[in-house]
Amino acid sequence: MLNNESLFIRTKDEIEKLWSNNKKLSDFVIWPKNLVLKEKNINKINVTEKLSIWKSSGNDQIDKIHNLISDLSQVVYWESGYSENEVNQEFLSKYGFFELIGPTGHFLTSEMGLWVNFLDKNSYYPPHNHEAEELYFVVSGEAKFESEDEQSQILKSKDTRFHKSYQAHSITTFDEKILSFVIWKNKFENVSKMVDPNSL
Ligand SMILES: [Fe+2]
Numbered sequence: 001m002l003n004n005e006s007l008f009i010r011t012k013d014e015i016e017k018l019w020s021n022n023k024k025l026s027d028f029v030i031w032p033k034n035l036v037l038k039e040k041n042i043n044k045i046n047v048t049e050k051l052s053i054w055k056s057s058g059n060d061q062i063d064k065i066h067n068l069i070s071d072l073s074q075v076v077y078w079e080s081g082y083s084e085n086e087v088n089q090e091f092l093s094k095y096g097f098f099e100l101i102g103p104t105g106h107f108l109t110s111e112m113g114l115w116v117n118f119l120d121k122n123s124y125y126p127p128h129n130h131e132a133e134e135l136y137f138v139v140s141g142e143a144k145f146e147s148e149d150e151q152s153q154i155l156k157s158k159d160t161r162f163h164k165s166y167q168a169h170s171i172t173t174f175d176e177k178i179l180s181f182v183i184w185k186n187k188f189e190n191v192s193k194m195v196d197p198n199s200l
Pocket of ligand 1 (some may be wrong): 163
């Protein structure tokens with residue numbers, strides 16, 4: 001039995017249920033069969049604690065998912081994704097993600113990537129892009145999403161937004177932080193890169 005196995009399995013099962021009830025998610029990528037939980041180190045960063053103390057008091061399925069993810073915060077491998085050459089120190093202190101499901105995730109699969117993303121309030125995640133097509137799904141909180149050649153939009157819990165391959169996008173938070181799933185279905189090897197800050 002791996003450390004915290006039952007918490008990982010309960011979280012995965014609850015997200016799988018969400019998939020079966022949400023056409024935006026299931027149309028974007030089919031939920032992989034036979035996900036294997038792998039031993040992976042714990043890595044804590046600045047936002048680890050911020051997510052672990054952020055609990056939802058609601059009783060809906062999405063609140064349950066929020067709280068499972070919040071509980072997982074202390075036992076997963078958090079990353080910042082960008083170097084200090086690419087983004088400023090303030091951003092790095094307010095942003096982080098962990099690969100729950102994917103080619104190098106806690107659950108292994110080559111069929112999709114699902115990262116849990118946290119962005120603190122009053123933050124700006126500058127324009128960036130990547131080869132993979134991407135779907136954002138907001139678990140809780142809210143943020144303004146902007147992308148190349150599209151209307152900006154405030155996204156809240158259970159909202160989704162699609163980004164095409166190499167379409168630049170940015171995220172701005174105001175009075176609320178945001179917890180979201182970032183889902184990729186291919187081209188995992190080409191990581192996200194910052195682009196011209198004035199591209200949106
Ligand atoms: Fe993205």
